[in-house]
Amino acid sequence: MAERNLYLTNTPLPEARKLYLEALAPLLHLEEEEIAVIDSLDRITSRAVYARYCSPLFTAAAMDGIAVSSARTAPARETAPLTLARGADFQAVDTGDPIRPPFDAVIMAEDVAVLDEERVEIIASAAAWQHVRPIGEDIVAGEMLLPSKHRLRPMDVGVLLSGGITRLAVYRRPRVAIIPTGSEIIEPEQEPGPGQIIESNSRMFAGLVKEAGGLPHRLDIVPDDRQLLKEAISQAVDSHDLTIVNAGSSAGTEDYTAAILKELGRVLVHGVAVKPGKPVILAIIDGKPVIGLPGYPASAYLDFQELTLPVMALLTGRPAEDSSREVEAVIAKRLVSSVKYQEFVRVKTGLVDGRLVAAPLARGAGAAMSLVRADGFCVIPQDSEGVEAGDKVSLRLYRAWQEVENTLVAVGSHDLILDELADRMSAAFPGCYLSSTHVGSLAGLMALKRGEAHLAPTHLLDEESGEYNISYLRQLFEEPMALIKGVERIQGLMVQKSNPLAIAGVADLARCRYVNRQRGAGTRVLLDYLLKQAGVDPASIDGYGREAATHMAVAAAVVNGEADAGMGVLTAARAMDLDFLPIGPEEYDFALPQRFLELPLVRRFLTLLRGEAFRRRLTELGGYAWPRCGEILYL
Amino acid sequence: MAERNLYLTNTPLPEARKLYLEALAPLLHLEEEEIAVIDSLDRITSRAVYARYCSPLFTAAAMDGIAVSSARTAPARETAPLTLARGADFQAVDTGDPIRPPFDAVIMAEDVAVLDEERVEIIASAAAWQHVRPIGEDIVAGEMLLPSKHRLRPMDVGVLLSGGITRLAVYRRPRVAIIPTGSEIIEPEQEPGPGQIIESNSRMFAGLVKEAGGLPHRLDIVPDDRQLLKEAISQAVDSHDLTIVNAGSSAGTEDYTAAILKELGRVLVHGVAVKPGKPVILAIIDGKPVIGLPGYPASAYLDFQELTLPVMALLTGRPAEDSSREVEAVIAKRLVSSVKYQEFVRVKTGLVDGRLVAAPLARGAGAAMSLVRADGFCVIPQDSEGVEAGDKVSLRLYRAWQEVENTLVAVGSHDLILDELADRMSAAFPGCYLSSTHVGSLAGLMALKRGEAHLAPTHLLDEESGEYNISYLRQLFEEPMALIKGVERIQGLMVQKSNPLAIAGVADLARCRYVNRQRGAGTRVLLDYLLKQAGVDPASIDGYGREAATHMAVAAAVVNGEADAGMGVLTAARAMDLDFLPIGPEEYDFALPQRFLELPLVRRFLTLLRGEAFRRRLTELGGYAWPRCGEILYL
DSSP states (O other): OOTTOOOOOOBOHHHHHHHHHHHHTTTOOOOEEEEEGGGOTTOBBSSOEEOSSOBSSSOEESSSEEEEOHHHHTTOBTTBOEEEEBTTTEEEEOTTOBOOTTOOEEEEGGGOEEOSSSEEEESSOOOTTTTEEOTTSSBOTTOEEEOTTOBOOHHHHHHHHHTTOOEEEEEOOOEEEEEEBOTTEEOTTSOOOTTOEEOOHHHHHHHHHHHTTOEEEEOOOBOSOHHHHHHHHHHHHHHOSEEEEESOOSSSTTOOHHHHHHHHSEEEEEOBSEESOOSOEEEEETTEEEEEEOSSHHHHHHHIIIIIHHHHHHHHSOOOOOOOEEEEEEESSOEEOOTTSEEEEEEEEEEETTEEEEEEOOOOTTOHHHHHHOSEEEEEOTTOOEEOTTOEEEEEEOSOHHHHHTEEEEEEOOOHHHHHHHHHHHHHSTTOEEEEEEOOHHHHHHHHHTTOOSBEEEOOBOTTTOOBSHHHHHHHOSSOEEEEEEEEEEEEEEESTTOTTOOOSGGGGGGSBEEEEOTTOHHHHHHHHHHHHHTOOGGGSBTTTOEESSHHHHHHHHHTTSOSEEEEEHHHHHHTTOEEEEEEEEEEEEEEEGGGTTSHHHHHHHHHHHSHHHHHHHHHHOSEEOTTTTOEEEO | OOTTOOOOOOBOHHHHHHHHHHHHTTTOOOOEEEEEGGGOTTOBBSSOEEOSSOBSSSOEESSSEEEEOHHHHTTOBTTBOEEEEBTTTEEEEOTTOBOOTTOOEEEEGGGOEEEETTEEEESSOOOTTTTEEOTTSSBOTTOEEEOTTOBOOHHHHHHHHHTTOOEEEEEOOOEEEEEEBOTTEEOTTSOOOTTOEEOOHHHHHHHHHHHTTOEEEEOOOBOSOHHHHHHHHHHHHHHOSEEEEESOOSSSTTOOHHHHHHHHSEEEEEOBSEESOOSOEEEEETTEEEEEEOSSHHHHHHHIIIIIHHHHHHHHSOOOOOOOEEEEEEESSOEEOOTTSEEEEEEEEEEETTEEEEEEOOOOTTOHHHHHHOSEEEEEOTTOOEEOTTOEEEEEEOSOHHHHHTEEEEEEOOOHHHHHHHHHHHHHSTTOEEEEEEOOHHHHHHHHHTTOOSBEEEOOBOTTTOOBSHHHHHHHOSSOEEEEEEEEEEEEEEESTTOTTOOOSGGGGGGSBEEEEOTTOHHHHHHHHHHHHHTOOGGGSBTTTOEESSHHHHHHHHHTTSOSEEEEEHHHHHHTTOEEEEEEEEEEEEEEEGGGTTSHHHHHHHHHHHSHHHHHHHHHHOSEEOTTTTOEEEO
16 A cells, blocks of 8 residues: 555545544543532533522512511501501511511511611501512522533523532543644744744644633654654543644655554545645544644644534534624635635725725735734635625624724735834724734725725825825825825835945845835835936846835845845834845825724824824834824825 | 711712723733743733744745756746756755755646656746745744734734744733622532522622633632621732622611721722612722622622623723624513613523514522523613513623524423423534523413514413313414424422322312412413312412412422412422322423424424433423324414
8 A cells, every 4th residue: 555645635624524523423422520610610511400499598588678467567558557566567677688477578668667666657558579589589499500511601600509509510621632743843942943943833722722622731742753653643542532633744755644643543534625724634543533733824723623623512512613703894805716625815804984894814824923913714615716806705703893893904005113003002092903904005005995994004106206195195096085194214225234245225236136025015116216216127136026025024035145135114124133224214104085084093093193102112113203293184 | 977877879880980990090000920922821911022033934845846946947948848956956845844045946846857866857947936935924023923912812822932932921810809798698518597698699700700811819708797897808908909899788787898998998989870780889999999799699790790890901901891792682571661770681582583582581680590591681771761572672692693593482381391402402403502481371472473482382271172272373373373282291289298288179279378370371371260160269369469480489489388389380399399289281382383393493393302312301300291292283
């Protein structure tokens, strides 16, 4: 058997899930354990729980006043007050005090006239059982308090105790082994050497397992050694209910996982028609689930959600919860998708003019930050070739609707101050958010025009007038626009420390390796303007076609020797400890329709822009001036 | 000063909250602590976190294949294959391997022809940076990974580690003291004596504090001793960030809490215009919040949600989350409300015929089970006198919408088998639910007619025909109805153990204290029928007007000596260890419109009714026969 040649299948996701769960269902038996009710929060009842006591345990006064026998009070009326004697006719009670026969009603204190220590007078009769809480009003002994498979909440704990229950049967939490593998993988505390990768997936899995009601157990990293890995998996399966093996699930020359799982048990699925997340392995060893998850974080996350969580549900007795909401949104960008795969595209969302807009984030399997930034997933079915910008799509929204409603959506050019403003927004106005998607200045204005953003950060130079932004807004928009003046920032060339190639300006770019920004980026417009002025042909620049999406990405390419120079802002050069050749200040502003100026979120944004705290932070960052920050131009 | 005469104010809830939070805000300062990233799940960042490393840390192959210099491959075409030499021209790479200059592109393995150990041939050029993941593609060193006040999720932990962060600053979790008070209160492990109450609120608070991100610390029960209570509160305030005193917050003779809090600090609010939850105390001692919560569980829960959670938000740095959704529902019952109070009515909900219907639950402050059963709250504003049945109301829904959609709504007569069927429903069909509201047979049919239920459990005797249910359905409904036959159950008189009053039948009820069922209950219809046959005048029966809502509540009243006899089913008598005088079997069925028969939830309900497991459970319970269980009559 040619075990070395592992070809991945392309099983549709729902089919893979069904196959695996149906194979596992008869093998898995939930085990019970008895625990104290006071420790039972979030656990799952393994059987229905019945009350031992009534609550209240006795018939009790529901008001402060006197307990009486209703029959005895019958003659009392305003014209014929009735005098009652302590003991024989009444008893003083506070709320909650027991009411015992012959007393069967309570008269409120304010309706009682005290004659002396031993006698009171009433002027109305009491109906039987008035202001009395009968025994068992809330809980009757023998009544079912909670059904089986119920997740315990704080109020459940209270009710169980009231009903006389102090211990209860719950499902044992499944033990989940998580095995990180790979010789290139190091622990986060270690300093990474060349070619080494910090292990982080296992800790993400541990969190997901915990949230799903399991007990994660992260084992040591196993290097790419077939025998060691086989032993590690074997041992993990022995002492755990579910084993997750991370990476080695693809078909590279060092991907042993599938072959080992085949030797130890049965591999039911290897390769699922989903993107990201194709190289997943669903196996059963000794009657227990063993799942090989891919190494790329976005793939691993998706396969955890779609294939591991349902197994966790079988092991915990919890329903396979999905905290997402299915909502309809307008997609902000064309998405081309292969008919070979069902695709899960991470998106940021915002509510602009009453429409829920979804902006796709980085689609790469390795884009872990897109998981952090995402508000949800847009699922493109396997049989679809994609969607066009403006199409309605179905969205799995993970963020609370309240948060989406309170998010100011910025789409456009990237600057570090956007992250800082986002941070200040939620700090200064709890529950309010600023979300920014980085597509470049021009694309941001187009998004604004299509109604997909509240504002567009932009720094577009008009080559004719030498003025920033204004002419673009006048040309592109029909409705009255406003420009909120932002910052002046120093653009320049970022070069290696000490400038070894002695680059002095854009004229020198032809003799070095350059890293450019994407088309439509204001920085690129500026470069083109400067090249034209200097008479340099862009085609003569090595790397003119290599595009990076942000200032920081440009800086990173230079600091790591991938390129010799790139254009960007001083703050990026400083953050990466690069030399910086200033070219000049440019105006980084915020464009928006005038009618948005009165939105509370925009008002808050203006408050931040104009605030002292923001200016202090600009000073700290360096490279900015703010002569007109927060000023509004009406165009 | 007359400190003993405490009169509660009636401050509107929003006003009370604003007053308290504004007084607290300048006093509370969030403290930071540094913790390991791997222990940070669910904690809140106290400052923005910036990446230490890029991710990927180096430019890497995104495919299995060979790394090449794109410039070197330029001449390759199908008509002019290019031979590349290992080392000088190419290097074999697996996905994730580093790509170093002069190599700047990857050609996939399937596009490479291997000539021998040292040489390969290609027939197309490679574009620069194709199939290459550039350094920092996901994370750029210096980039903001997470803003401040961010709650850490599993993917955040992964990204932090990838970005080289192993420790981070978070807000310290607030320590919350919970002091249960009252001489009548006992610990749950103790056997309650006369007049004693099991302490359960503190454990509910502990769960709520934990969920809100605090560290609950439940202190020992303090009896009603002014000095002891004062000392306990003083000590708690010293060592905690928030102190909750439970009960003693009203104005009874033993309610010391407010007076003590006044002595120790400032009482800002005592009494809020909300129902349940009026007697709450908002105080500040030594610059720290101290909250007196009422003793009734529903009041305490509501005041926790509305007044304590916002304080927790100040102490944790979390936004005051509300997991509820505001939805519109049709109210199933008239609700009269006082203009003196804003009222929070607990409701059960269901989706019937596409309409979200809300059925009010017990409104009493002591009804803890109504918290357990509730799907949400319907808020009646302070200036409203209530709502009419069928009115649209705004609902705060706490259950997931998915669960609401998968709930079969039964409204009508109560029987223990409904709880058992509900338990089986979610056990046999994970994610499916049966909800039952107990209003009696006739009210259930009326709810069904108004479109507020899927089915109505009913046992209504037609006095003329002696037949159950059918004639009622024919008279009340115009649309084609179905009757799913349920069980025959033994109705009878429940009397004290050994039947001390020697009650032999309904004729003897005139000489004992009776506890009746509410109007419209099938059991009451049966009693009236039997009384008429026996020639007994209902007015001659002591307690005919005392109404209990369920069989079990009737049984409880008898077992505790509140009444000598009540009518109900054998199972209830047995559960409470009462003697039982059988009167005869009655037919307990389920009415529904024929068009509902094809609903998946109804099909599942039928599967349960017809299943062996349910019949075994009926045998265990006793008192039932099921000759036609699951049969459908079309009317």
